[in-house]
Amino acid sequence: MGMDIRRLVGLNLKIYRKAAGFSQEGLALECGLHRTYVSGVERGVRNPTVLVLAQLAEPLGIPASKLLEEPVDGE
Amino acid sequence: MGMDIRRLVGLNLKIYRKAAGFSQEGLALECGLHRTYVSGVERGVRNPTVLVLAQLAEPLGIPASKLLEEPVDGE
DNA sequence: ATGTGACTTATAGTCCGTG
DNA sequence: CCACGGACTATAAGTCACA
Numbered sequence: 455m456g457m458d459i460r461r462l463v464g465l466n467l468k469i470y471r472k473a474a475g476f477s478q479e480g481l482a483l484e485c486g487l488h489r490t491y492v493s494g495v496e497r498g499v500r501n502p503t504v505l506v507l508a509q510l511a512e513p514l515g516i517p518a519s520k521l522l523e524e525p526v527d528g529e
Numbered sequence: 530m531g532m533d534i535r536r537l538v539g540l541n542l543k544i545y546r547k548a549a550g551f552s553q554e555g556l557a558l559e560c561g562l563h564r565t566y567v568s569g570v571e572r573g574v575r576n577p578t579v580l581v582l583a584q585l586a587e588p589l590g591i592p593a594s595k596l597l598e599e600p601v602d603g604e
Numbered sequence: 605a606t607g608t609g610a611c612t613t614a615t616a617g618t619c620c621g622t623g
Numbered sequence: 624c625c626a627c628g629g630a631c632t633a634t635a636a637g638t639c640a641c642a
Contacts, residue, residue, distance in 0.1 A: 459579050459580060459582070459583040459593060460579060460580065463579055477605060477606090478605070478606065479605065479606085487636090487637080488636090488637055488638060488639095489605090489606085490606085490607080490608080490637090490638075490639080491636075491637065491638085493605095493606060493607060493608085494607090494608090496606095497607075497608090499608090500635075500636090501578045501579060501580050501634080501635065502578065502579055502635080502636090503576045503577065503578050503579075503615090503616080503635070503636085504534050504535060504538055504576060504577055504578075504579075504582070504597065505534065505535070505576050506635090506636080507534070507579070507597070508534040517597070517598070517599065518534060518597045519594045519595075519596075519597035519598045519599075520594070521594075522579065522582070522592070522593045522594035522597060523592070523594045524592065524594075552624060552625085553624075553625065554624075554625090562617080562618090563617065563618050563619070564625090565617090565618080565619080565620095565626090565627085565628095566616085566617055566618075568625065568626065568627080569617090569626095569627090571625095572626075572627090574627095575616075575617085576615080576616070577616080577617090578616070578617095578634090578635070581616085581617080
C-alpha cells in the first residue's frame with residue numbers, strides 16, 4: 455500500500471522532465487502528446503498506459519520503469 | 530528503441546507469476562482482474578494502465594516498476 | 605508556461621464462450 | 624491450465640477554451 459501510483463508517476467515525471475530541461479509543452483512536442491495531457495499525468499489525474507509511459511520516457515533518456523519507481527533515499 | 534513494451538511487460542509478468550506459483554486464473558482472482566485479461570497482458574496484446582500494473586504487482590510481492598524492467602543478464 | 609472542466613473517439617478491461 | 628475470439632461497458636486518449 456504505497457502511494458497512489460498515478461501520483462507517483464506524476465511526481466517522477468516532473469522530476470525527470472525538469473532534470474532534462476524540458477517544459478511540459480516542450481516534452482509534449484518531443485513525445486507526440488498534448489501539453490494538457492502531460493500536465494494531467496504530472497498532476498496524477500490521468501491513468502496512463504504502458505505505451506504512453508514509453509513515449510514519455512524516450513525523450514527523457516530514461517527507461518519507462520523509472521517512472522514507476524518509489525523514491526529511494528540516498529539517490 | 531528497446532523491444533515493444535507490451536511484450537516486455539508480458540514476459541516479465543509470466544516470469545514473476547510463475548515464480549510466485551500462480552496460474553493466470555489464480556493471479557487474476559488475487560488481483561481482481563479477469564483471467565482473459567491477464568492472458569492478454571502476458572501475450573503482449575494488451576496495453577495495461579499503471580493502475581493495472583500496480584494491481585498485478587501486489588500479489589506477486591514486487592514493485593510495479595519491475596514489470597517494465599528490461600531483463601538484465603546476471604540477475 | 606501551466607491547471608482545469610468538458611468533451612468525443614479510441615481502446616482498456618469484462619464476460620461469454622471455443623479448442 | 625492456457626490461447627484466442629466476439630460482444631459488450633468503462634475509462635483512457637486526445638483536444639479545446641479559458642483562467
